[in-house]
Amino acid sequence: MNSKPCITLLAAALVAASAPAAVTGVYWNQVDNNIGNPQNDAFAGAQWSALTQATFDLFLMGDPGERIRGINMGDPGDPASSPFVIRTDGMVFNHPLGSDVRSAIEFPPFGALAYDTYVDLGGGVATPVISFVEPADLTANGTTDQEIRGRWFTDDEAVLDDNGLMRILRVTVGYDLTLPFTQHPFLGTPQDCSGTMGEMESWIQVELWGGDLVSLQVFDALPCVPSPGAAALLGVAGVAGLRRGRN
Numbered sequence: 001m002n003s004k005p006c007i008t009l010l011a012a013a014l015v016a017a018s019a020p021a022a023v024t025g026v027y028w029n030q031v032d033n034n035i036g037n038p039q040n041d042a043f044a045g046a047q048w049s050a051l052t053q054a055t056f057d058l059f060l061m062g063d064p065g066e067r068i069r070g071i072n073m074g075d076p077g078d079p080a081s082s083p084f085v086i087r088t089d090g091m092v093f094n095h096p097l098g099s100d101v102r103s104a105i106e107f108p109p110f111g112a113l114a115y116d117t118y119v120d121l122g123g124g125v126a127t128p129v130i131s132f133v134e135p136a137d138l139t140a141n142g143t144t145d146q147e148i149r150g151r152w153f154t155d156d157e158a159v160l161d162d163n164g165l166m167r168i169l170r171v172t173v174g175y176d177l178t179l180p181f182t183q184h185p186f187l188g189t190p191q192d193c194s195g196t197m198g199e200m201e202s203w204i205q206v207e208l209w210g211g212d213l214v215s216l217q218v219f220d221a222l223p224c225v226p227s228p229g230a231a232a233l234l235g236v237a238g239v240a241g242l243r244r245g246r247n
Helices: 045-049 111-115 230-240
Strands: 007-011 023-031 052-062 068-072 151-153 165-175 203-208 213-217
Touching (some): 023 203, 023 213, 045 111, 068 165
Antiparallel strands (some): 007 023, 023 052, 052 165, 203 213
């Protein structure tokens, strides 16, 4: 599937216990989620069209060829056990036929399935094989639940590509633009338009094949504009060409 070339945000906060790690940061890449007419999906079209949806891929950055063992985004069963989590005030989209990994069924009449929320380790539909330490929690309603968590790994060959990149997560979040917004919407560490980071930080931990652990802060995927709230989402919608109810 194709992604928009624009990078919405770069993050390169790094904590490592040994020599300089070969993974140096993460960034969000916005995905054009009009492809495949997701609003016409036979199972999730109404769910998709009820909100304005924005889709983002989270990529690792580092040395080409660096082998990755797994990702720690927090234990869903014991969220207080670690600081690792990704936060959002949007409704996370999960397709009824999807799972926590990428689905091979990404064609009409299931056009929204390509934008399901799932984890990755840089592979295609079938590879690498992803295992979970415990069941992931990739659901959030943006209000009473603003956290997605999971810990996944692979024994297969999963390496940063020739550009030093690896996709590790796809997230689609939806917003009701008819509601009043009192703050800047966020996916990652909340940020207001003055550049001030919020207290609810988002972090992940990357395990390299040799056992080294690298902690990376995940910054906000949603662009900041002078006015708060819905205006930020309208900016995202303009970039991706999002339209509700388009045939």
